[in-house]
Amino acid sequence: MAKHIIIDPVTRIEGHSKITIFLNDQGKVENAQFHVTQFRGFEKFVEGRPFQEMPSLTARTCGICPVSHLMAASKACDDIMAVRIPATAAKLRRVLNLAQMVQSHALSFFHLSSPDFLLGMDSDPVARNILGVAAKFPELAQDGIWLRKFGQQVIERMTGKRVHPAWVVPGGVSKPLSAEVRDQILADVPKALTIARRTLEWFKPAIKKFEEEISTFANFPSLFLGLVTPDGSLEHYDGFMRIVDSNRKIIADKLESSAYAHHIGEAVEPFSYLKSPFFKPLGYPGGMYRVGPLARLNVCDRCGTPLADRELAEFRKLQEGAVLSSFHYHYARLIEIVYGIERLSELLGSSDILSTQVRAVANPNKSEGVGVSEAPRGTLIHHYRIDPDGLVTWANLIIATGHNNLAMNRGITQAAKHFVTGKKIAEGALNRVEAVIRCYDPCLSCSTHALGQMPLQVQLRDVEGTVLDEQLRE
Amino acid sequence: MSTAIITFIIDGRDVSAREGQTILDVARENDIPIPTLCSLQGLHPVGACRVCLVEIKNTPKLLPACVTRPSEGMEVITDSERLRQYRKTITEMLFSERNHVCAVCVSNGHCELQSMAENLGVTHVRVPYLYPRLPVDATHARFTVDHNRCILCSRCVRVCDEVEGAHTWDMQGRGVDCRVITDLKQPWGTSESCTSCGKCVHVCPTGALTEKGKAVAEMVKRTQFLPYLKTMRESWS
Numbered sequence: 001m002a003k004h005i006i007i008d009p010v011t012r013i014e015g016h017s018k019i020t021i022f023l024n025d026q027g028k029v030e031n032a033q034f035h036v037t038q039f040r041g042f043e044k045f046v047e048g049r050p051f052q053e054m055p056s057l058t059a060r061t062c063g064i065c066p067v068s069h070l071m072a073a074s075k076a077c078d079d080i081m082a083v084r085i086p087a088t089a090a091k092l093r094r095v096l097n098l099a100q101m102v103q104s105h106a107l108s109f110f111h112l113s114s115p116d117f118l119l120g121m122d123s124d125p126v127a128r129n130i131l132g133v134a135a136k137f138p139e140l141a142q143d144g145i146w147l148r149k150f151g152q153q154v155i156e157r158m159t160g161k162r163v164h165p166a167w168v169v170p171g172g173v174s175k176p177l178s179a180e181v182r183d184q185i186l187a188d189v190p191k192a193l194t195i196a197r198r199t200l201e202w203f204k205p206a207i208k209k210f211e212e213e214i215s216t217f218a219n220f221p222s223l224f225l226g227l228v229t230p231d232g233s234l235e236h237y238d239g240f241m242r243i244v245d246s247n248r249k250i251i252a253d254k255l256e257s258s259a260y261a262h263h264i265g266e267a268v269e270p271f272s273y274l275k276s277p278f279f280k281p282l283g284y285p286g287g288m289y290r291v292g293p294l295a296r297l298n299v300c301d302r303c304g305t306p307l308a309d310r311e312l313a314e315f316r317k318l319q320e321g322a323v324l325s326s327f328h329y330h331y332a333r334l335i336e337i338v339y340g341i342e343r344l345s346e347l348l349g350s351s352d353i354l355s356t357q358v359r360a361v362a363n364p365n366k367s368e369g370v371g372v373s374e375a376p377r378g379t380l381i382h383h384y385r386i387d388p389d390g391l392v393t394w395a396n397l398i399i400a401t402g403h404n405n406l407a408m409n410r411g412i413t414q415a416a417k418h419f420v421t422g423k424k425i426a427e428g429a430l431n432r433v434e435a436v437i438r439c440y441d442p443c444l445s446c447s448t449h450a451l452g453q454m455p456l457q458v459q460l461r462d463v464e465g466t467v468l469d470e471q472l473r474e
Numbered sequence: 475m476s477t478a479i480i481t482f483i484i485d486g487r488d489v490s491a492r493e494g495q496t497i498l499d500v501a502r503e504n505d506i507p508i509p510t511l512c513s514l515q516g517l518h519p520v521g522a523c524r525v526c527l528v529e530i531k532n533t534p535k536l537l538p539a540c541v542t543r544p545s546e547g548m549e550v551i552t553d554s555e556r557l558r559q560y561r562k563t564i565t566e567m568l569f570s571e572r573n574h575v576c577a578v579c580v581s582n583g584h585c586e587l588q589s590m591a592e593n594l595g596v597t598h599v600r601v602p603y604l605y606p607r608l609p610v611d612a613t614h615a616r617f618t619v620d621h622n623r624c625i626l627c628s629r630c631v632r633v634c635d636e637v638e639g640a641h642t643w644d645m646q647g648r649g650v651d652c653r654v655i656t657d658l659k660q661p662w663g664t665s666e667s668c669t670s671c672g673k674c675v676h677v678c679p680t681g682a683l684t685e686k687g688k689a690v691a692e693m694v695k696r697t698q699f700l701p702y703l704k705t706m707r708e709s710w711s
Contacts (some may be wrong), residue, residue: 048610050618056578056690164577169689361687389612389663390686 003027003468005416005425008457010434017442018457019433020271021416021425025463029420032413034405034437036274043395051080051364051386052170058382058397063163064107067100067155068375068400070168071237072382075371077170079258080386082365088355089172091347094237096158096168097373098340098347101236102192103151104376105293105333105340108441109199110144113330116435117206121213122428140202143195147337150192154344157181172359182348189345193307196337200311203334210327216418217436218326218411221246223279223289224298225403227374230254232301234308234339236374242299243279243289247321252279257372260381264398276405277398288406291378292440293332298322305346308339326411326439333441364390375400377441401442411436423460423468430458430471482548491544498526498539501552508552509561509593511568511586511679512627513540516700517636522628523568525561525590528552536560558594565591566599571650573605573622574680580693581681587625588680604650611656613663616686617675619654624682626652630674637703642668654682673699 005021017036024030046057055073059066071093078085115128118137127135134141152162158181159165167174207214227235228242241255241263255263267276267284279287289295303309315335318328347353364386371382378400385394415436419429460469480491484506491500496519501508511523521541528539531549536557544550551557568587576582590596608621631643631654642665646655656665675683676695684693 050610050612050686052687052689053578053580060578166582166689166691169692174689174692363687391610391612 003423003463004459004461004465005420006457006459006461006467006470007425007430007433008459008470010437010457017437018459019412019437020459020461021412021420021433022461023423023468027422029413029417032409032416032433033271034274034408034412036272036405043397046392046395049392051077051369051384051390051392054382054384054392054395055168055170056164056166059164061397061399065100065104065375065377066164067096067168068373068380069382070165071097071373072371072375072380074168074170075238075257075373076369076382076384077371078360079369079371080364080366080384081170081360081362081369083171083360083362085172085360086355086357088176088352089358089360090238091350091353092158092173092177092358093168095344095347096155097237098344099151099154099158101151101374101376102337102340102344103148103155104441105337106144106148106151108376108438109330109333109337110141110148112441113435113438114140114144116431116438117203117210117330121431121435125427125431128431140199143199147192147195147199150188150341153188154185157184169359171361174359176356176358177354179354182353186345186348189341192341193338196334196341197307200334200338203331204314207327207331212418213432213435214325214327216415217432217439218407218414219324220410220414221324222407222410223251223282223287224295224322225279225289225291225379226296226299227372227379228300229304233304234296234300234302234336236296238373241372241379244299244322246324248298249321252281257381258370260370260372260383260398261396264381266398266402272405274405275402276409277403278406285406288410289403290326290407291400291403292329293336293376294323294326294329295378296374297332297335303335303339305339305342307342308335311335311338326407326436329439329441377401378403401440404440404442408437408440408442411439425458425460425469425471427471433458480544480546482544482546482550484550485552495543496540497528497537497542497544497550500544501539501550506552508539509590510540511590511625512629514629514633514677514697514700516704517629517632517677520628520632522626524564527557527560527564529554529557562594562596563600565594565596567601568625569596569599570601570603571606572608572624573603575622578690579623579681580684580688580690581623581695582691584691584694585681586679606650611662612686613661614665614668614670614686615663616670617662617672618684618686619656619662620682620684621653622682623680624654625680626654627679628654629677629679630654630683633673633677633700637700638669638671638673640667640669640671643674 003023008018010017020033022031055070058073059069111130119128156162159167225243227239229235229239243252245251264277265280278284303312368385381398383396387393412433415433419432458471459467478493489500489504508526510526519540521538526539527536529551576588610620612618634643635641642656656662
């Protein structure tokens with residue numbers, strides 16, 4: 001008789017979700033489903049609002065990466081105004097976006113995932129958290145906290161506010177950068193870089209202990225989507241969309257953000273509020289692709305900063321073609337932290353960074369606008385239509401975690417098949433299934449544009465749907 | 475010609491009022507703070523918002539200081555637990571009646587309703603929100619009216635009528651259906667009487683009337699023009 005296992009709620013992720021593992025008649029794992037159980041409706045309630053409010057309205061989707069929404073939203077508004085924003089404004093937005101990536105990656109790596117690496121996948125779940133890490137590995141915990149603070153402080157120093165700053169506006173930014181703030185940020189850069197490199201040096205040999213996880217944590221061929229600069233370098237703010245296959249062969253390149261709907265379709269599954277985007281030419285679900293740090297490193301030709309490029313060269317040695325295991329999202333995240341710090345310090349050093357010309361002013365000149373940027377978790381797409389008075393009539397938001405939905409489902413199925421045996425869920429196996437989700441650092445509140453906290457629930461069910469075992473994590 | 479002087483008491487202090495002055499006028503002259511929302515120097519008082527309610531000894535009702543004239547020997551109390559509770563509740567009801575949502579408002583940080591709530595210690599709204607479905611009128615080339623953020627203080631109506639002389643704005647409907655309207659309840663952009671002077675926008679205490687193109691927290695109102703304009707006009711006439 002076939003059975004189900006349910007993990008509910010999934011822990012140490014951002015948002016609220018549940019996993020169901022289906023067992024077949026032989027008691028072996030047949031399939032697993034990742035249910036995102038929250039719904040919010042942002043796209044609906046922004047209708048009727050002046051388009052200039054969109055950056056701040058959509059930023060409220062998430063308290064962890066409000067800056068990402070500010071980026072995509074303000075770019076969509078720039079598009080509606082049909083302006084090219086001042087060069088300094090674009091640089092300042094870039095710095096802010098990178099700072100947010102550093103803080104978000106630090107949160108994901110140190111606070112949410114490092115307990116698995118440091119204390120072990122099978123360690124006592126009561127202490128398997130950042131406090132447990134702080135007790136046993138105080139230096140590493142301090143590094144993590146400091147690095148996250150660095151990113152958050154850049155945001156606060158530049159915008160006056162750590163969470164939900166209103167500084168990024170349609171047409172640019174509202175205030176120029178002061179020399180004092182620039183110098184404060186630059187003064188912290190060496191320490192941030194030291195920490196990021198120290199963590200990489202520790203993590204690279206440490207992953208050897210996780211061969212089993214690496215081979216089973218969503219380790220399968222898929223497409224990868226990310227932004228690249230016109231010359232193919234790593235890009236987080238602007239540029240073109242590029243899609244590569246599992247051999248890192250470019251199958252679509254220089255895709256204009258405005259044409260995203262031509263390439264990306266969104267499917268709806270009855271078991272989740274999270275939609276499942278797919279690459280249209282390959283259909284559903286064959287057009288499954290991944291986004292985020294791993295995808296960005298697979299997609300780009302180079303990072304474009306010296307230390308990150310050295311790390312990327314080493315990263316590429318993991319595997320011929322694209323690096324396929326989602327376990328390596330963590331590794332990619334650390335490389336991106338190094339890149340982020342290098343790049344933001346480079347941008348802050350540019351001669352026009354203190355220019356006071358930071359905003360283009362215009363009325364709406366187009367009835368539609370699309371903004372695409374890279375959030376820490378992957379490609380973020382905002383698309384709005386407005387009426388002749390500038391009020392939003394329609395909005396579509398495709399959020400990073402959404403792109404990864406198909407791959408997350410595939411990934412937990414793979415891990416469950418490997419680690420889950422029998423009718424009871426062993427704690428370590430449960431944690432590994434959750435850890436697959438954690439690799440993607442999903443932000444479910446963002447991706448469903450939804451409300452709530454993010455614990456996880458896993459259920460084990462038989463063919464009739466009877467719950468055999470259930471694990472709850474708050 | 476001598477003006478009648480009235481002597482009365484505010485918060486235990488002896489104060490004097492000239493003829494025609496309200497309790498609020500006298501309190502301001504004597505640096506006694508009374509919170510207000512609809513009142514604005516340079517415009518006629520209407521007693522619309524009720525946050526300036528004061529206690530008057532031997533009078534069971536609370537009276538709005540902005541439209542109540544003092545009488546000889548009257549004893550006024552401007553601050554008490556009862557008044558604080560009333561003012562707080564009134565402010566909460568203003569929030570509950572529309573969809574203010576300060577965090578994403580263009581006037582965030584520069585809003586008189588928000589400051590009022592902060593000063594009165596409003597941390598929660600204890601009455602249910604009505605969540606009305608109200609439109610935004612962005613038909614005017616330069617300005618926007620967002621009924622979600624209107625508290626019906628009527629400053630726009632008064633400044634347009636008394637200072638600009640256009641009387642574009644007016645009130646329509648009763649109770650929760652009451653709205654500010656332009657001309658004969660037509661889109662602002664089609665109003666023939668509106669001179670696009672922008673006075674209504676700058677006297678509006680909240681984010682209801684705003685300049686177009688402002689992002690969140692960017693709409694700073696400038697009301698200082700009003701007393702200057704008033705004084706200049708009085709000296710000419």
